[in-house]
Structures are given as C-alpha cells and as structure tokens.
Amino acid sequence: MKQVFLTVTANIPLTETVFEMVLKGDVSEVKNSGEFINIKLEGKYLRRPISVCDVSENSLTIVYKVVGGGTEQMSQMPVGTKLDVLVGLGNGYDLAPAGDKPLLLGGGVGVPPLYNLAKRLIAAGKQVSVVLGFNTKAEVFYEDEFKKLGATVYVTTADGSYGIKGFVTDAMKDIDYTYFYTCGPEPMLKAVYTASNTSGQMSFEERMGCGFGACMGCSCKTLTGYKRICKEGPVMKKEEILWEN
Amino acid sequence: MGKLSVNLCGIELDNPIIPASGTFGFGYEFAELYDINCLGTFSFKGTTKDPRFGNPTPRIAECSAGMINAVGLQNPGVEKVISEELPKLKACFNKKVMANVSGFAVEDYAYTCALLDKEDQVGWLEVNVSCPNVHGGGMSFGTNPDAAAEVTAAVKKVTTKPVIIKLSPNVTDIVSIAKACEAAGADGISLINTLLGMRIDLRTKKPIIANKMGGFSGAAIFPVAVRMVYQVANAVNIPIVGMGGVTTAEDVIEMMLAGATAVEVGAANLVNPFACRDIINDLPKAMEKYKINSINEIIGGCK
Ligand SMILES: Cc1cc2nc3c(=O)[nH]c(=O)nc-3n(C[C@H](O)[C@H](O)[C@H](O)COP(=O)(O)OP(=O)(O)OC[C@H]3O[C@@H](n4cnc5c(N)ncnc54)[C@H](O)[C@@H]3O)c2cc1C
Ligand SMILES: Cc1cc2nc3c(=O)[nH]c(=O)nc-3n(C[C@H](O)[C@H](O)[C@H](O)COP(=O)(O)O)c2cc1C
Ligand code: FES
Numbered sequence: 001m002k003q004v005f006l007t008v009t010a011n012i013p014l015t016e017t018v019f020e021m022v023l024k025g026d027v028s029e030v031k032n033s034g035e036f037i038n039i040k041l042e043g044k045y046l047r048r049p050i051s052v053c054d055v056s057e058n059s060l061t062i063v064y065k066v067v068g069g070g071t072e073q074m075s076q077m078p079v080g081t082k083l084d085v086l087v088g089l090g091n092g093y094d095l096a097p098a099g100d101k102p103l104l105l106g107g108g109v110g111v112p113p114l115y116n117l118a119k120r121l122i123a124a125g126k127q128v129s130v131v132l133g134f135n136t137k138a139e140v141f142y143e144d145e146f147k148k149l150g151a152t153v154y155v156t157t158a159d160g161s162y163g164i165k166g167f168v169t170d171a172m173k174d175i176d177y178t179y180f181y182t183c184g185p186e187p188m189l190k191a192v193y194t195a196s197n198t199s200g201q202m203s204f205e206e207r208m209g210c211g212f213g214a215c216m217g218c219s220c221k222t223l224t225g226y227k228r229i230c231k232e233g234p235v236m237k238k239e240e241i242l243w244e245n
Numbered sequence: 246m247g248k249l250s251v252n253l254c255g256i257e258l259d260n261p262i263i264p265a266s267g268t269f270g271f272g273y274e275f276a277e278l279y280d281i282n283c284l285g286t287f288s289f290k291g292t293t294k295d296p297r298f299g300n301p302t303p304r305i306a307e308c309s310a311g312m313i314n315a316v317g318l319q320n321p322g323v324e325k326v327i328s329e330e331l332p333k334l335k336a337c338f339n340k341k342v343m344a345n346v347s348g349f350a351v352e353d354y355a356y357t358c359a360l361l362d363k364e365d366q367v368g369w370l371e372v373n374v375s376c377p378n379v380h381g382g383g384m385s386f387g388t389n390p391d392a393a394a395e396v397t398a399a400v401k402k403v404t405t406k407p408v409i410i411k412l413s414p415n416v417t418d419i420v421s422i423a424k425a426c427e428a429a430g431a432d433g434i435s436l437i438n439t440l441l442g443m444r445i446d447l448r449t450k451k452p453i454i455a456n457k458m459g460g461f462s463g464a465a466i467f468p469v470a471v472r473m474v475y476q477v478a479n480a481v482n483i484p485i486v487g488m489g490g491v492t493t494a495e496d497v498i499e500m501m502l503a504g505a506t507a508v509e510v511g512a513a514n515l516v517n518p519f520a521c522r523d524i525i526n527d528l529p530k531a532m533e534k535y536k537i538n539s540i541n542e543i544i545g546g547c548k
Binding site for chain 2: 001040045046047206207208209210213214215217218219220221226244
C-alpha cells in the first residue's frame with residue numbers, strides 16, 4: 001500500500017450515471033488485477049474504495065457509478081484535480097488457475113475490475129469469454145472495450161432491451177469454460193456460485209473504515225477462517241466462501 | 246527529558262502520541278508504512294479472554310467529520326495475542342506497548358490481565374470498561390461507579406503494571422466514575438471511548454449498521470472529549486490519557502491543556518494512515534507557535 005497524489009486527466013460519462021476517470025501519477029504500487037484504491041474526497045470523512053479498472057506505467061483508470069455524495073462529487077471533478085489516494089489495496093485475482101478458456105462475469109459496476117484481468121489473461125494466450133450483465137440497454141458500457149482486447153463478449157440485460165434477456169447466469173450455461181472470475185452485486189455472486197461447474201474467484205464489497213486492514217470493519221467469515229475484505233480480499237476463492245444468509 | 250517527552254504512570258514516553266485501540270491493529274500493519282518506533286507507544290486492539298469474530302457487517306457508517314463503528318471487539322483472544330501477535334510486534338516495535346483489555350465479566354478482565362501481566366513487552370494495561378456486563382443485565386461496566394471500581398480492583402490484584410481505566414462517555418456523570426476508579430486503585434484514566442450513535446439509510450429506510458447502533462468517533466467528537474478530560478482532570482490526582490477526535494498537533498496541545506498527560510489518536514489513523522507520524526512531526530512547530538518550550542509543562546494548563 002502506498003499513499004500517492006494523482007491528477008485527474010480524464011473524467012467522462014459512459015452512461016447517465018457511470019463515469020470513467022483516468023488518474024495520472026505514481027501507480028507503481030498497483031500489482032494485480034482486481035485490486036482497489038481508496039480516494040480521499042473533500043468534505044468526506046472516509047475514503048471511497050473503487051476498483052482498478054486498468055493500469056499502465058503512469059496512470060490508472062477507474063469506472064464508478066454515482067450513488068451518493070462522494071461519487072457525485074467525483075463526477076463533477078475537472079481535469080487537473082489532484083487527489084490523495086491509497087493505492088495497492090486488496091489481494092486481486094490470481095491468474096494461475098485460469099486454464100485455457102477462462103470466463104469473466106461482471107454485473108453493473110462489477111464489470112470494471114475484469115477489464116485489466118481480461119487484458120492480462122489474453123496477453124497470456126488465454127481464450128477469454130466475458131459476460132457483462134446490466135439491467136437495461138441504457139446502462140451497458142465497455143462492450144466494445146472488451147471486444148477490442150480480443151475477448152468473446154456476451155451482454156445480458158434483465159429487461160431484454162439489449163443482448164441476451166436475463167442474468168449473467170443465463171448466458172453462462174451455454175459457454176464452455178475452464179475457470180471463472182466474477183465481480184458484481186452479492187445476489188449475482190451467489191447465482192454464479194451455484195450455476196458454475198468449475199472452480200473460480202469472486203470479488204466482494206463491504207463498507208470500509210480504512211481499506212488497509214487496520215479497523216476490522218470489513219471482516220467476513222470464510223471456510224478458511226476470518227478474513228478482511230480489504231486485505232485478504234476482496235477476491236475470494238469459490239471453495240472458501242461461506243454464505244451466511 | 247526531551248521537549249516532547251512525558252511520563253505516563255512511571256514510564257517515560259518520547260512523545261505523548263499514542264494510536265488508540267482498534268485503529269492500529271497490533272502495529273505491524275502500520276510498520277510497513279513507517280517506523281512505528283517514532284510513537285510514544287500505541288494501544289493494541291481490544292483483547293478478550295476468548296477469541297471473538299465480533300458483529301455482523303456492515304460495521305461502519307460515515308458521518309460528517311466522523312464515523313460510527315460496530316466492530317464488536319474482533320480479536321483472536323488473549324492466548325493467541327500473546328503467542329502470535331506480540332512476537333510479530335516485537336520485530337518492528339522496541340518500546341513498551343499499551344495492552345487494551347475488554348471483558349464481559351469481572352473474572353474475564355482479571356484472567357486476561359493476569360496473562361498480559363507476564364509479558365515484558367506490555368507497559369500498561371488499558372482496561373476498557375465500556376463493555377456490557379453479562380452478569381449485570383447487560384449494562385456497561387463503565388456506566389456504574391461500583392461496577393467500574395470492581396473491575397479496577399480485580400485487575401489491580403493480578404498485576405504490578407500500571408492500570409489505566411478507559412471510560413465510556415455515555416454516562417451522566419463521568420467524574421463520579423473516574424473517582425470511583427481512582428479510589429479502587431487505578432493508576433490512570435483514559436477517555437473518551439466512542440459515543441453511542443446511529444445512522445439510517447434513506448434509500449432502504451433501515452439502519453446502515455447491522456447492529457443498528459455503534460460507536461461514534463472522529464473529529465466531530467473532539468469538543469465533547471476535551472470537556473470530559475477537563476472535568477476528570479480537575480477531579481482526580483492520577484494521570485489522564487485524553488482522546489476523542491484528535492487529528493492535528495494543535496488538537497494534542499488543546500487536549501493536554503485540558504489535563505491529558507498523553508493523547509491517543511483513533512479514527513484519524515484510518516483516514517490518514519500516517520496521521521500519528523504527521524502529528525509527531527508537526528508538534529514542535531505548533532509548540533513554537535504557541536510559545537511552549539516543553540510539552541510537559543502544559544499538562545492541565547487550562548484553569
Ligand atoms: C473493494 C471495493 C471496490 C469497489 N469498486 C467500485 C467500482 O469499481 N466502481 C463503483 O462504482 N463502485 C465501487 N465500489 C462501491 C463504492 O465504494 C461506493 O459506491 C462508494 O463508496 C459510494 O460513495 P458515495 O459517497 O457516492 O455514497 P454514500 O452512500 O453517500 O456513501 C456513504 C458511505 O458509505 C460507503 N458506501 C456506500 N456504498 C457502498 C458500497 N456499495 N460499498 C462500499 N462502501 C459503500 C461509502 O464509501 C461511504 O463511506 C467498490 C466498493 C468496494 C468495497
Ligand atoms: C474501528 C474502531 C475500533 C475500536 N476498537 C476499540 C477497542 O477495541 N477497544 C477500545 O478500548 N476502544 C476502541 N475504539 C475506540 C477508540 O480507541 C477511541 O477511544 C475512540 O475512537 C475515540 O477516539 P477517536 O475519535 O480519535 O477515534 C475503537 C474505535 C474505532 C474507530
Ligand atoms: S476496512 Fe478496515 S480492516 Fe478492512
């Protein structure tokens with residue numbers, strides 16, 4: 001983990017409520033796909049955790065949805081804004097068990113962390129399939145971005161207004177895959193957990209105090225003991241997950 | 246003695262800055278970020294007789310200038326703290342640590358403190374009496390002078406280390422509780438723990454925290470903490486560790502003027518992991534600004 005000061009170099013809407021922001025500066029601490037950063041915002045006491053969507057030598061990209069005051073403030077930030085950010089948080093996805101044909105499933109703003117993951121898996125010679133799940137056509141983003149990487153992309157919408165009608169699991173059943181990676185709202189994670197016929201990894205969310213393992217605010221029980229979503233997570237292996245309700 | 250040093254219950258601190266229990270883990274997480282030997286000392290995560298997972302999540306809610314937590318004293322239990330956490334700490338911290346202890350019965354406190362008493366690394370026992378007494382109808386020990394005194398006496402019996410009783414602010418008369426602890430043998434008083442608080446999610450119309458209520462802390466509670474430290478400092482003759490909302494070097498000076506011998510910093514560490522290091526670095530300049538030669542001389546300086 002490292003505290004860095006990053007400069008906003010782009011902040012553009014992808015849909016009515018989802019924005020893509022590029023942050024420039026020292027991002028050398030970002031190691032794995034699926035890590036997150038924790039952003040200090042003016043007038044907000046706690047930092048805001050957001051997944052790393054993509055990372056290059058001196059910049060990183062995040063994609064966030066406006067849900068409250070903090071993300072609203074982010075959506076208004078002009079290019080040039082300097083942000084106090086903790087980078088290199090969380091464990092991230094482990095690429096090793098992917099097999100030849102990994103399947104990536106993202107729901108809503110669970111899609112972003114899969115982007116850099118897809119990039120790395122493709123670079124490693126894998127045949128990557130991606131299922132992007134949204135509620136409706138107007139919410140769809142990043143379909144072309146994943147296609148440009150060379151992934152086979154399926155889009156599902158709950159109301160059937162675009163792509164396959166239904167949930168990510170409706171697309172999943174017709175895809176041949178060796179391993180899965182997923183991120184999205186908890187009901188979706190549960191559905192993927194049940195529908196999947198291979199092992200896989202899932203990324204979780206929790207309200208955080210610190211984001212770096214100090215406060216025990218984000219603990220969860222797993223089959224391999226207590227874990228902090230921010231430190232030993234956010235990515236958990238399918239085999240260790242314990243659904244409590 | 247250096248300009249920043251103070252004496253807390255017979256042990257000299259290089260400076261009065263102490264990360265507060267529950268916001269600094271067992272230290273080694275922060276040792277990856279900076280050399281934690283710059284601290285006066287730190288108070289480790291609230292330790293209980295048995296291991297605890299704590300409360301269900303969500304455990305955290307944000308507030309204006311503060312936060313609510315309902316972690317519920319998650320810790321591996323005193324045996325594991327001694328066998329696993331203290332050795333890890335030893336590798337990165339060469340000062341005496343403050344052991345923060347919680348319990349749900351008087352015997353629990355005594356059990357945990359007796360074990361920690363044998364540890365060389367432990368300098369002080371900070372006894373958190375804000376926990377519910379399972380034999381006392383669930384009322385917190387810290388809300389009743391007799392119960393707080395009973396815990397104090399029980400702990401004093403099992404240790405020769407200085408015992409600092411950490412008080413809850415959720416009481417009508419903090420002075421009577423502090424005095425009862427002093428009379429029962431406490432070597433110091435630390436205050437304040439978190440204020441009971443609650444937030445409601447407007448979208449779901451339900452409490453944000455799974456446990457409904459939790460402990461409110463952070464910058465917003467600073468004036469309450471200064472007031473309580475001042476009241477207690479004027480009523481007892483034992484040293485006081487002041488905390489609650491401390492964020493800057495100026496806050497430290499204010500807390501010490503109110504009567505604190507040392508100052509703990511809690512929630513600020515979660516927002517700025519370097520908060521304590523920064524405060525220590527800023528302190529000499531702030532002292533110069535307010536014409537303070539030695540930090541020691543301002544303790545209780547506000548009359
Ligand atoms: C590891 C991790 C990765 C995340 N990645 C992304 C991402 O890539 N894109 C994205 O759009 N969102 C992501 N989120 C969710 C994002 O953190 C919240 O949407 C955001 O904090 C809301 O802030 P706000 O001020 O707009 O909302 P408010 O509701 O006003 O926030 C109030 C408080 O609640 C917290 N909070 C609210 N919703 C959530 C939530 N869903 N999860 C955690 N804390 C929350 C806030 O951080 C803040 O402390 C991620 C969350 C976690 C834990
Ligand atoms: C996440 C969190 C966990 C805490 N855990 C403990 C604990 O285990 N034992 C304890 O005595 N106090 C605990 N506290 C209280 C703090 O030590 C401190 O008394 C309080 O937060 C006020 O200081 P602050 O405003 O600087 O945070 C905790 C506070 C926070 C924010
Ligand atoms: S958010 Fe503090 S430990 Fe995870």
